């Protein structure tokens with residue numbers, strides 16, 4: 479009993495301080511939206527959409543940044559501030575300009591550049607702990623991979639001009655108007671010039687992407703000459719954006735804020751979506767369930783409505799009831815690995831041994847197709863352990879350790895796995911690979927400390 483209480487307090491602290499925890503927020507619908515609106519820009523930048531990742535960071539500061547490689551990080555605060563998908567595309571185009579230019583951020587606090595990122599999810603682990611499903615809380619508390627944090631670093635002014643010019647070129651080639659980009663920059667400028675003390679959170683983008691006075695003018699001149707300037711907004715992207723934003727606000731904002739922005743008189747899909755999260759967060763499971771059920775009544779074939787319903791049931795301690803909607807969500811989303819991992823979690827949470835074989839199958843297919851979900855590896859480890867397969871449980875744990883940057887634990891668990899697996903079998907070879915990677919990482923850490 480005492481242990482449960484301690485665990486609950488810890489996860490609440492993390493859940494209530496997303497900015498401090500710098501959690502990566504994973505949500506199947508949001509990730510699909512980012513992929514869809516960025517694909518034409520990524521292609522215009524000469525890259526392949528499958529190689530570029532847009533990662534949502536749980537931080538209410540308005541910012542977006544790159545940290546080397548082909549990943550663009552977008553803070554939740556930027557989505558809160560944006561009014562259209564087109565504004566977000568303007569930001570993505572600019573960030574892709576930094577990616578294509580291979581721009582590294584400089585300055586700032588060296589230690590801050592290697593801060594850890596925690597893997598979160600769009601529903602709170604704290605609630606899962608309340609409902610007695612402590613495993614979900616463990617998923618949120620696991621330490622994450624290293625990533626530079628844009629807040630403390632800045633691009634040079636030359637890099638900014640290059641990224642602006644590249645971004646404008648991508649928008650033009652993709653036939654997407656630059657109006658949203660201008661609107662977003664104007665918002666940032668109004669914060670910059672606003673009377674009084676500027677809010678730290680509102681200045682983050684401006685600090686990492688120094689704004690010169692003529693920058694907006696340059697962009698306006700460039701965009702307005704482009705044939706795409708008059709192009710209408712894509713209605714599907716815009717309506718998807720409203721859903722994704724509502725969902726995110728429901729998750730991030732205080733429930734009373736959400737209920738003010740999306741009052742019960744508003745029966746639109748985004749409003750019901752946002753309220754489902756607000757009710758769930760404030761422990762009104764009945765109201766949360768009703769909103770989710772009304773969404774399903776609107777469109778029973780929408781996998782994300784089924785996912786929401788299943789997740790609310792699972793986190794309210796009803797894994798048996800969660801299984802049917804989650805099964806539909808997995809099938810309707812072409813086996814999306816994040817939703818599959820959630821379904822696997824529900825199967826494990828039923829504590830019914832008859833569900834272990836299916837859980838194993840579902841989770842294995844999830845980890846193969848998603849390489850940043852330590853929680854799915856954690857669940858798979860639980861399945862193996864309950865099946866009495868200690869070697870594979872150790873291997874799954876080693877995979878999770880590797881993903882969360884716990885090199886010495888990865889070393890120990892891969893050793894355990896190797897000693898229990900047949901020599902040179904595929905799993906044994908994988909354990910050996912993890913061992914080598916973990917060793918190299920420990921060696922790197924040692925060098926860095928010298």
Ligand SMILES: [Zn+2]
Pocket residue numbers: 572576633637638641686687
């Ligand atoms: Zn920039």
